[in-house]
Amino acid sequence: MRPVDEALIVIDIQNDFCPGGALAVAGGDTIIPRVNDLMAGFGTVVLTQDWHPADHSSFASNHAGKAPFESVAMSYGMQTLWPDHCVQGTGGADFHPALLTDPAHLVIRKGFRAAIDSYSAFFENDRTTPTGLDGYLRSRGVAAVTFVGLATDFCVAYSALDAARLGYRAKVLLGACRGIDLGGSMAAMQAEMRTAGVALED
Ligand code: VGL
Ligand code: ZN
Numbered sequence: 001m002r003p004v005d006e007a008l009i010v011i012d013i014q015n016d017f018c019p020g021g022a023l024a025v026a027g028g029d030t031i032i033p034r035v036n037d038l039m040a041g042f043g044t045v046v047l048t049q050d051w052h053p054a055d056h057s058s059f060a061s062n063h064a065g066k067a068p069f070e071s072v073a074m075s076y077g078m079q080t081l082w083p084d085h086c087v088q089g090t091g092g093a094d095f096h097p098a099l100l101t102d103p104a105h106l107v108i109r110k111g112f113r114a115a116i117d118s119y120s121a122f123f124e125n126d127r128t129t130p131t132g133l134d135g136y137l138r139s140r141g142v143a144a145v146t147f148v149g150l151a152t153d154f155c156v157a158y159s160a161l162d163a164a165r166l167g168y169r170a171k172v173l174l175g176a177c178r179g180i181d182l183g184g185s186m187a188a189m190q191a192e193m194r195t196a197g198v199a200l201e202d
Pocket of ligand 1: 011012017050082119150151152153154155156
């Protein structure tokens with residue numbers, strides 16, 4: 001019951017990632033009832049919120065001649081370009097109205113620096129600039145983290161891989177996630193998580 005050393009990390013359940021949103025993930029809203037139910041079973045509940053300025057470098061609209069889902073080389077490696085999404089202060093960046101937010105102990109925003117994207121809840125896409133989540137969890141004695149949310153093959157996977165790398169017991173509940181699946185990314189990221197020791201459950 002509510003083990004204090006176990007955290008539920010709810011990734012990016014925002015309007016833009018749900019049907020009707022700018023970067024809609026198929027069935028993204030269908031996971032919400034289960035996610036809401038899970039919250040009561042964890043001593044620490046964290047929500048993440050993708051939170052981009054309008055001039056964000058991950059938006060195809062900010063790269064002349066580029067279309068969404070193409071890639072560009074950034075200083076930190078290849079970056080997939082997205083439709084404009086989760087722009088700070090817009091309705092698309094709000095949490096989906098069905099998601100419970102009152103039980104959350106922390107809301108962590110990411111991707112707010114124009115020059116760098118941040119898929120992971122722990123580090124920006126250079127894999128070194130921290131969001132502060134690791135310090136928060138460590139100082140609360142959290143040893144195990146369970147991930148749910150959107151999207152399985154991007155923000156959920158990057159977060160779970162970083163958690164394993166940081167030494168947490170990491171688990172992803174795939175049935176409480178939905179993915180984008182760009183060029184086989186669902187299978188690739190699930191294989192990568194399994195190799196890294198992330199527990200994949202339904
Ligand atoms: C995400 C692409 C761009 C995600 C966020 O939440 O998985 N994907 N920004
Ligand atoms: Zn984003």
